[in-house]
Amino acid sequence: MEQEKLLLRERILDAIKNRNASEIKEIFETIPNIDIAESLDGVDDAAVFLFIFRTVSTEYTGDFFTELTSDQQETIINAFTDKQLVELLNNSFADDIVDAIEEMPANVTSRILKACPADLRKDVNTLLNYKEYTAGSVMTTEYLGLKENLTVKDALQLIRQKGRNVETIYTIFVRDNQRNIKGIIDLDDLIFAKDDEILSEIMNRDFVTCNVNDDQEEVANIFKRYDLTALAVVNNENKIVGIITIDDVVDIIVEEANEDIALLNQISTMDEPYLKTPVFHIVLKCVPWILALMVLQIFSTWILSGFQTEIAKFAILSVFTPLLMDAGGNAGGQTTTMIVRSISLQEFSKGDFKRVMWKELRVAALVGMVVAIFTFGWLLFEMTIGIVDVGDAMQNLPIGNSEIAVKLMLAALVSCTLFVTMIVSRLVGGALPFFAKKIKIDPAVMCGPLTTTLVDIITLSAYFFLWIEVFSKALGI
């Protein structure tokens, strides 16, 4: 990969140095734009790009410009004459221009907007006004809308005329004079239809739409659910204002999954590839979480501090606290992950909270039983082979306690605590995401840390309560 990129880079730069136009053309005709753009990573010599744009027809450069880094785009725009800029923009779609503009300094932006043809500028401005992460911000305003009373022949004729300026001709939106959508036609249906059929006869009426203000995650879920390649975006009066195509949705899906992954693992959202993210940014993404989690541990630290006398008397108790806290954190995290993901994928409807809790209660009871029984055996094993040394503990016990009784007692103490821990951690881990959603906080942000904190508090309290009230008495301390 790396090797190929370097070879390609050399080939391109050589060809440009030698003014070898046919070689540059051949490269653009046979190699995807993104591979070419990536091989030129770091090149910011305007002359290189000017030669390319002058030599290669726009049919092949296509989205080459949008694949470059924003620094390179800036270099090119600054080097372009106004005429060249107009030509470049004429071959771009409004949503791509918006993406580029959002990364540019203000003076470049205003130069771009000035160079845009009037109707394109209107589209760009419209898109710039929608809130980030809404359907409006990802849609394009260049779609093909045809009147319902057209014949198939006329429709195909219109598509040949206008089709080059729209983002997709594969989904055609049939509308009335008031911009109300009446139906949708896939291009293949049009191709298979007879010339004199009327659009309203062959269009599909079982279509779905989304609102301009819908969250992009909702849009992605609509695409997945209905297996769409394009979706009409309507305003609050139900009039079509744009469309979203599946290539944009693929990006949204990856973005949203990355967000869930990052937040569930206590990092801030990762929006750039790892190697391209500066060291300082990575530190900023990670450190606040580490510090916040440490501050949240104030409660468990406080509880542990309060039981110092118990631990001083019977230090073996402290051997098991990390094990208990980790198990609780893991079980809670598992539940939170499942529920947060299901919320993201919009699997739940109203009233499902109770169903989830009832299910979690049954799961937790089973998990708790299995974990408690396993732990009982496992700890006996650890104490028998000497991983956990009960020798010191024996010395602090009243005479008359047999070593085997002490081992059984300790294993039982930890097992009973774990049973409580499993129940609490699953119920808390399952419930918190719903509350987070209710108070409109992203469930992935706070649920993990909060679950761990709550579970730690309850686990440690249960552990020392059981020790003081039941087990220490049984051992006669």
Added chain:
Amino acid sequence: MEQEKLLLRERILDAIKNRNASEIKEIFETIPNIDIAESLDGVDDAAVFLFIFRTVSTEYTGDFFTELTSDQQETIINAFTDKQLVELLNNSFADDIVDAIEEMPANVTSRILKACPADLRKDVNTLLNYKEYTAGSVMTTEYLGLKENLTVKDALQLIRQKGRNVETIYTIFVRDNQRNIKGIIDLDDLIFAKDDEILSEIMNRDFVTCNVNDDQEEVANIFKRYDLTALAVVNNENKIVGIITIDDVVDIIVEEANEDIALLNQISTMDEPYLKTPVFHIVLKCVPWILALMVLQIFSTWILSGFQTEIAKFAILSVFTPLLMDAGGNAGGQTTTMIVRSISLQEFSKGDFKRVMWKELRVAALVGMVVAIFTFGWLLFEMTIGIVDVGDAMQNLPIGNSEIAVKLMLAALVSCTLFVTMIVSRLVGGALPFFAKKIKIDPAVMCGPLTTTLVDIITLSAYFFLWIEVFSKALGI
């Protein structure tokens, strides 16, 4: 949502009870298949489905069958006559049939295969033979391949004839007589071209392909990278054997992201919606991880057990162990998450391991410094306001130690340990995914637990080493 589904269910079942064919037709013409299928969730009366398939034209039932549950599909197949089954299959694509077959008992499978027309059966059998999660297993064999010397007019003619039997006509694969792909044409280019142009003149030569044995994750990355809607799948001799379309890729992307999310949070892969997964399956997805993580803790338990005498002498040491272990686990987890995700998205090429390690070293040094300094202050604060009570600890110290000196010493001990922990956890968390990949284990499976285990061991060792060798001596114990 829930409400709407119930109303629709009632409307459908009422219409069928009253043999109201026109109402059923209207429903299928105006409501998406998946919404109808979901509203009939749990209905397994064959008569209902027989009425639907008899009444509604296949144009509208389309993928209705594939949206039903496998129980319902089985019911329908068992109720269908052979003739009806043949008709249903004739309207399905090979890859959908394969998906259905994989869920059915053997007798139903053989009935389906028997009813398939010969060439469809051949396709289905081919697909069934590819390993799961490979390009071969997700591709469809029904694509449109045209010869390179055709004119545009002839090509459009052929598309009208053959197009209905292929999965997509939006991407047309141009090939020679030996099934070598020579280029790709998008349907819109064909529509915009002149009638007498030759395919080889207008086709794009800058296309990419994938191999039948490529992992589906790789396929998804190709789609994302090149913004494709269809991709040719070639065999080892570079001949085209099928295609993959973007709607299948959306499912793959969601599936792979879910896998990363599950494994990074120590659950087995979640492949079904939460509410549809039986209690017992959830237990099975979660419990093995909890138990495995507990078994892995054997090392830290052993270390803690070995320091019981130190803890008995100076119990306050045990107050900070969970804090240290958690911070290490969190920092390691953050790094692992970033690296695993970048590996999934194929951001790294050969030789990037060293770049990652060098970057992590710098990140870790910064993170370590910030966390250590913060913790020093934070612990002093906790000890000052009494969250951590140093009173007991003072009693076990030789006379002459001032309380403030002890507090400073403890804060310094924990801070120094944390600095070590941060460096180790980030380096281990960053390196392990690469090793996992090298030995061909899914990095998401083992890296989290293994990182935590290694970091726990080093953290606890550093903590007690620093205590015994430096700090306890300074305090004169």
